[in-house]
Amino acid sequence: MALPTRRPSLPPAARNPFEFGRELSPDELVDRAAELDQLIRTIENADKLFLIGPRRYGKTSLLHAAQALAESRGIVVLRYDAERYESLDLLAEALLTGAARALAGPIDRTGDLLARVAAKLKPHVTYDVSNQQLSLSLGIERNTATELPILADVLDTVEKLASNAKRRVAVILDEFQHVVEERGAAAERQIRAVVQRHRHVGYIFAGSATRLLADMTSDSGRAFYKLGARLFIGPLPAEEFKAFLDAGFADAKLKSTPEGVDAILELAEEVPYSVQRLAHACWEMLRVEPARQLDRDAVNAALLQVLMQENPAYTQLWNSLTQVQKRAAKAVVLERGLALQSADVSRRYRIPTASMQKALGALDRRGVIREEALVGRVRWRLEDPLFGAWLRMAQQL
Ligand SMILES: Nc1ncnc2c1ncn2[C@@H]1O[C@H](COP(=O)(O)OP(=O)(O)OP(=O)(O)O)[C@@H](O)[C@H]1O
Ligand SMILES: [Mg+2]
Numbered sequence: 001m002a003l004p005t006r007r008p009s010l011p012p013a014a015r016n017p018f019e020f021g022r023e024l025s026p027d028e029l030v031d032r033a034a035e036l037d038q039l040i041r042t043i044e045n046a047d048k049l050f051l052i053g054p055r056r057y058g059k060t061s062l063l064h065a066a067q068a069l070a071e072s073r074g075i076v077v078l079r080y081d082a083e084r085y086e087s088l089d090l091l092a093e094a095l096l097t098g099a100a101r102a103l104a105g106p107i108d109r110t111g112d113l114l115a116r117v118a119a120k121l122k123p124h125v126t127y128d129v130s131n132q133q134l135s136l137s138l139g140i141e142r143n144t145a146t147e148l149p150i151l152a153d154v155l156d157t158v159e160k161l162a163s164n165a166k167r168r169v170a171v172i173l174d175e176f177q178h179v180v181e182e183r184g185a186a187a188e189r190q191i192r193a194v195v196q197r198h199r200h201v202g203y204i205f206a207g208s209a210t211r212l213l214a215d216m217t218s219d220s221g222r223a224f225y226k227l228g229a230r231l232f233i234g235p236l237p238a239e240e241f242k243a244f245l246d247a248g249f250a251d252a253k254l255k256s257t258p259e260g261v262d263a264i265l266e267l268a269e270e271v272p273y274s275v276q277r278l279a280h281a282c283w284e285m286l287r288v289e290p291a292r293q294l295d296r297d298a299v300n301a302a303l304l305q306v307l308m309q310e311n312p313a314y315t316q317l318w319n320s321l322t323q324v325q326k327r328a329a330k331a332v333v334l335e336r337g338l339a340l341q342s343a344d345v346s347r348r349y350r351i352p353t354a355s356m357q358k359a360l361g362a363l364d365r366r367g368v369i370r371e372e373a374l375v376g377r378v379r380w381r382l383e384d385p386l387f388g389a390w391l392r393m394a395q396q397l
Contacts, residue, residue: 014287017248018280020273024061026068030244030272031236032058038231039066043075043170043202048195048228050176051206052213054370055383056273057233059206063172066204075168076102078158083175088147089138091179092154095171096123097136099154103161103169110134117164118157121150148187151179152194155201162200169201176205177212188216188223196227203228211371235270245279249294254286260294267303269385277386281306307390314390317368327351328359332369333388334397337380 019028026036035051039062042049053059060081067077078098085091096118104110107127114123114136122139140150155171162169173179180187195203205228207213214232217224242261249256264282268274281302286292307314321329331340331349339345340360346353360380363369368387372379382388391397 014252016280016283016287017251018245018276018283020276020280023064024058026065029058029061029065031240032062032065032233035062035231035233036065036069038229039063039204040069042204042229043070043077044073044168046168046170046198046200046202048203049205050213050217050224050228050230051204051233052210052217052230053208053233054210054271054372055208055367056271057235058272059208059233060174062233063174063204063206067170067172070170075170076162077170077172078102079170079172079174081174082178087142087144088179089142089150092147092151093136093138095151096121096138096154096157097134099158099161099169100125100136101134103158103165103167104134105165107134113161113164114157117160118153121153121157148183148190152190155191155194155198159198159201167200170204171201172204172206174206175208177207177209180216181209181212185223192223192227236272238265238270241265241270241272241275245275248279248283249286252283252287254283254290255293257293257295259296260299263296263299267299267385267389269381269388271385274385278303278306303386303389304393306386307393310386310390311394314387314394317387318391318394321363321368322359324351324355324359325363328356329363329368329382329391330395330397331356332360332363332380332382333391337369337372338377340380 029036039049039051041047043066051059051062063079067079070077078095080091080095082091085094100110100114104113111125114125120140124137124139126135128135138150140146142150158169158171179191216222217227217230219225242265245261245264246256260282264278265275268278278299282294282299285298285302285305286294292298318326327349328340328351331345331351335345341353341356343353346356351359360369364371367383369380370383372381
């Protein structure tokens with residue numbers, strides 16, 4: 001009998017501590033204690049709050065963590081991502097289903113209760129014995145003219161169910177800009193009109209179209225003005241993020257250096273998602289090369305691996321831009337997003353000032369760049385800093 005050949009020794013199987021993309025739980029969040037506390041207070045007081053922040057800064061993770069904490073205190077949390085639903089009536093149907101499951105009480109009375117508190121919506125309730133859950137569909141006619149009133153009716157129904165069940169309830173709508181973006185002032189007015197009357201339900205509206213949401217809630221002529229508090233989230237405190245990164249390497253007995261950790265934060269421009277993504281790649285690299293230490297060269301090598309993985313997506317994005325948009329994107333990277341509409345930048349990148357403005361607007365709408373307000377001036381930033389690193393490499397900037 002042939003003896004099994006000896007395999008080369010593999011590094012011990014361990015789980016990478018750096019996670020990107022997933023919703024984090026309360027104990028996995030770096031910092032954000034004050035933000036989390038404000039979300040919980042909003043929920044407990046049945047207040048209203050707008051959570052506003054750039055993409056990939058950790059809004060959904062915060063909502064997830066707030067939900068977990070609130071549920072542990074007996075509060076019913078109904079959290080939905082508006083982006084996942086093609087239309088508002090589908091979002092409304094999902095919300096009502098969640099509310100009915102949590103609040104309507106014994107199943108044999110659910111149909112009657114809903115028929116009473118949501119008569120206009122003509123809800124049809126079915127019960128699936130195999131998973132012991134109810135399902136619900138709305139019998140009302142659904143089209144673009146009715147979807148907003150349907151959502152408003154469902155929100156009213158949730159309030160009635162909460163009052164009826166004597167339970168505290170929170171409705172959390174993530175990517176909220178999708179609800180109002182294309183529906184304009186009428187949507188803002190209708191939603192305000194219902195939610196401002198509610199006393200048993202707290203609301204958190206979260207979104208990443210920073211400018212849109214900031215304008216919507218700060219303009220005294222708009223319906224959401226002063227409807228609720230506003231919580232803006234920014235970068236994580238660098239020192240805490242560094243300590244978190246150090247610990248992730250040290251726990252696996254991998255050697256990090258302050259210079260390497262600084263390089264991760266710098267290249268990822270402190271965007272939490274990108275920091276975790278790059279740290280994840282560094283950790284994987286050191287795991288198979290445990291003698292190596294995490295210095296700047298090691299971080300650059302790991303970055304290269306990430307850029308190779310992202311190359312097809314970044315190439316596709318780049319190819320989809322117009323010539324002027326490409327030049328504008330290069331200017332964002334090379335000028336660090338500053339003074340892009342100056343005569344000097346316009347001349348060096350061969351873009352007339354008006355075209356630059358249009359190109360920046362188009363890149364903003366595509367989610368490639370975003371505006372950051374600094375004191376007295378505006379800076380444009382790439383939403384994904386690693387795309388900037390790719391641009392520098394692929395375009396030899
Ligand atoms: N407080 C935090 N501590 C550590 N990492 C974080 C934190 N917040 C976010 N991240 C990192 O960012 C990733 C994205 O977070 P999340 O999905 O919550 O952001 P988001 O703002 O909702 O993004 P999007 O705008 O794409 O919806 C997380 O998976 C994690 O890697
Ligand atoms: Mg999110």
